[in-house]
Amino acid sequence: MSETSAPFGKVRQFFHWRNSIAWLVLALALLVQLALLNHLQMKEERAALKQFDLLVNTTIEAIQKRMTDHEQILLGAAGLFDAAGDVSREQWREYNDRLQLAERYPGIQGVGFAKALLPSDLEAHVQNVRAEGYSDYDVYPQAADRSLYTPIVFLEPFRDRNLAAFGFDMFSEPVRRQAMLSAAETGKTQITGKVTLRQETHGKVQAGVLMYVPLYSDGEPLTAVTQRLQALKGFVYSPYRLDDLMRGILGAANPNLSLRIYAGDTEQTEQLIFASRDAPMTGQAQYSKELQLGLYGQTWTLRLESRPAFEQFFHTNKGLIAGLGTGLSALLFLLTFSLSLRRRRAEALAQQMTEDIRENKRALQLSEERLSLALKGSNDGLWDMNLDAGTFYASPRAWHMLGYRPGELSSDLKLWERLVVSEDLPQARTQLARTMLSPVDHFTTELRLQHKSGKITPVLIRGYIQRDRNGQPLRISGTSMDLTEHKRIEQMKDEFVSTVSHELRTPLTSISGALGLITGGALGEAPPAIQQMLEIAHRNSLRLGYLINDLLDMEKITAGKMTFDMREHSLRQLLDEALTSNQAFASHFGVSCILRDPINVHVWVDGLRLQQVLSNFLSNAIKYTPEGGQVTLHCSQPNAGHVRISVTDQGPGIPPSFQNRVFEKFAQADASDSRQKGGTGLGLAITKEFIERMGGRVGFDTAEGQGTTFWCELPIVESATVAPDQGQPRLLVIEDEPDTGRLLLLMLRDAGYAVDRVQSLHAARGKLASTRYEAMTLDLHLPDGSGRELIDEVRSNPDTRDLPIIVISAASHFEQNAEDTSITWLHKPISAAQLLIALTDTLEHSRHCR
Template identity: 35%
Template structure:
């Protein structure tokens, strides 16, 4: 007989069964119904009192019969479904053993009607969406493919569902290098597919987690953006074509106006000077507009080239301030600069960051009609370098701030209409900063001025500055070959060079240029790569492949922006048209000087020492590269083999011992003479490395004596290449 404890335990169990939302039915080993809770009776439309003790057939669910037999016989869970009175149910049968022997079963019933309705609605949405949808389970097995995905992938659901893969190769898409989505998180990328047909698709894969933050699968969305990308490409090509066609005549217009204003065509009177200055100002504005349009086109098409390296923000700020010095002096205004001496290096492109700073400072000056100073502050902010440019101008409303960095947007006011502009500058700045991994923003109140700011991540060890090449000081000279199929532009460049003291040879097609390069052996070649509709690139590759011409530096001057391709083809430097005369002359002077003079690499983490030695060496007729750590020194050697290296021992990133060992272990650089300059006693454990150096000079030293000492080392160790120039001998 049941004890009181048994009765109390049964009462508790009975209460729990009555309170659950699931139907529960206990069937004895003799197949009679032992327990039927209230939810089960309601689902099946039965009276509990009529069912308890009756055969299980009274339940009226034929699907129960095989499930009960299978669970009892196989001693395993059995699941199935049935429908009744317009409802959909699922059930599970679990076996149990009674004390007296025999196997009973417990049926758990769940009403899935609402769940199935939600699922059907969700599937209907997924089936009707134009985006491809793929659903994966926790084992990365594909469980659902909608028709749009079938169309994009060119495969039916019957061939895809059930496939298990940790890559996208099965769908004709290369795997993501970031790894499985469960580890890498949401992944977004653009993919080009060629099978079953050419498509460009945006792929987004999101992990899915349950309420307990457990990974239960992922959902991939595939959007066909082929037509959008092709339309954008057509637009970019149109912008590029129109802009390029404008740049060629503008090169002549701007160049010859500059020559007239410089007095190259004779003296001009004040009225002529005034009129020509107006033409020059507006041609400069047109060039600026074209450059902005091309920048937008390059950014949108992914063709912008960024040279990311450790960036001294203070130097970039000083350069921007110097650009506006004449303007601020004339207006009686001041640009205040606050850049800490210990500000960390940022990771950035020097030219592009200079472009951003000039844009922000220019706006700060232009949009302060009543005057007022400009403040530039650099600081460390949340693991980044932050630069803020503040003005005392008209300010910007919150509504306008929200749209300020979008293309072609300009605040509508009498002042902005008077100043003019394209509304592209801030959009370009935002794109550049974001491509460099930073952020851009503005803080402003109407009538209280504005602060535009941007951030850049800190530079890491993988960012290495490549030292620039500086030619010796002195009078330039030698022969330069100018290659351009536009006679007016060729004559313009020739005029620049002739007035600088160079002998010029002009060629108007690739064949002529090749013949002149071999015949006249020029010191430098300027090349428009679009000569004969792009034959210039082939000419450049041929020049670099032939032993007779491979060492002649080639400066690409072109209306197209393809600096990366120019560099890959062997160009030494690159300059876009319309030509900046000062930059062109500086390039040519440096290249000619560095060819005719010994090249010295100065490596020291003390900038003052590098600057002092660089200036002195250039005055003595040497070409120079300046590096501030060992990695920069190795990058400089990779760019151009120096005739001698001056090397400090104690430097960050890569010290002098490591540089010396790397140089001497490489057959290509082992014979370069290295002069060690150090203020410290050598490390005893590494003294053997110093035996590889040509000489060692202690700091401090007399600069003139030191330079004379270097000259003797070069003469002693590289006498086969001749002595240094007369101006450098002692």
């Protein structure tokens, strides 16, 4: 009952009469805030109107001043004609260059002269202009019913858009003609209404106007209109593109004010000659003013409106003050109200913090208990390496699985190296370094650790790497699992498979041999029914032999007993042999096998193992291709260093659900008792192991109902051509990776050395036996052995004992012999400078030692 009524009690306490002072303070503060806001709004409104009027007046004055300046330019040009009489084109150009219009009056399109011509003078005028070098000049448009022509003769700058106006008769267009007649009759400067200039040849079309100043013949009376028209010599004028003109007048767009200009005394959309960019819609602006500006016989209607930035500038403080005032009022109220409740809330907060601490402690204890039980249940050990603090911790179980008591060994970051079996340590260090440098956070690996009793304990290590923001490792934590029992069971299984396979092989050989003799007719002809049964028995005994061979191969691969006789072979010959050996099997299924697009290259492989791979590919393709179908063996070269061998069938394809398990041991797409295709499911697993051991990779491409292509890629053996001897020091490059080998060859050849290159130990031994070299580079990991073997052989041979060797390896740690000073160790990747410096130093040291 008390818990239910507690919230209502707090509400009643909130409105208790003892809090009347707090409510009074709130009311007074809100009233003061309202008065301040009202005063601020009135003040801001007056300031905004005053500022808006100032911007409007500044804009109008700028337009009037610039148009007056442009009139002065034209009046000065008219004065040039009055003083000189006839003005040449060169004089007109020099006059305009002096004006520097583009720099001083941005927005003006140019300054020109239009000559007044009677129809009788038109032909002579055209011939005179053409004689100046403008052979294409003509007056346009021409009409027989006009009594006066005013073609544009001069217009500077005479380039770009202005070229389109040369020869244009402005009197032919009504709006221009009206302004020109008004200027000629009054003798005063006039501007046109809205027109489209001849200069609008490309880009956005802008509204245009033209300003005219009339020119009269010298000495003629000009008191009457008819006299002025009769004495008219032409017009000095300027065309303006309104957008360019207004940008020149107003400068950069004012973010606080927008402007629209209409030609006429009303705001008609079709008479709009200028509008500011992103101008607001009419009626949306808070401040707006319409003005009419009289300019040289025309009336412009200007609509000036405020932009949101202008309005926000004068009203930004209103919301802030309202928020601050409301917040201050509420703060005063809450401070006054909280005085009576502060002690009770402090006590409640302290009690809640105490409960939280207790709850967190209980949760931590429960979490530790769960972790301890989980580790006991899994029988795993827990370990933690703090790289920043340099400390190592291992749980009791982690020590017990190695026969030690907790604390019996000194714990430091190098402890794990002392526990790892000595021959495994270099590889373990390399693997750890690669893991630390990679971006991964989790890792799993197997290590062989030394038990206190001296026996070797296989351990599965799982770990998590905690990194800083730069990706550098700070802490490594994880678990360790004793794999002794797991390995024992696995060994028993492998031994059982090996024993059974060998025991089956002996009687099976006798059975297959005996059946082969009988079916071959060695004991005479058998009745047809018995002959058919004997052939079935013989065929299945052979099939059983193949299955046992697969089991034995997999057992050898698993035990690490599979050896490879790596040699250089012609790929074309291997492919032909594979087709020949599988031709009988294909004929039995009524399938044809063809070889397409063979590539004449050499590969470094075990020939028998590659034949086994190709037989696996071909036999699978034959089994799954329908009778009368075709299996294709073909080659391609995906890059310069590898060749791809592909076998394509016309079978049903591989189901998507099985594609991820194709190369797993004992995996079969149809694993039911009634499956139509036999086999152990080991062929492709063995194929994958063989190809990867020979430095290649395997894969497949398939689509259901459209067949399958299995392929393998193998490195190409490049022919080691001997460079012509021109007296340079001769070097030997031993590198199995094609791209790296080519790079080293180019680096050394560019430096002036004669270079031979090989990709295997076998080829290197042959080169060293037949050729004398000044030095050699060596990769430690080669397809047919370790480079360390070659180092030992070179040092034991009196002819090559002092041969300088540069070891180039990706290993992060080298077991370097400090006494052998003729070996230089470089870590991949290397630059040309590193290689050449190391080679120079090594050769120099070798000469001194001799």
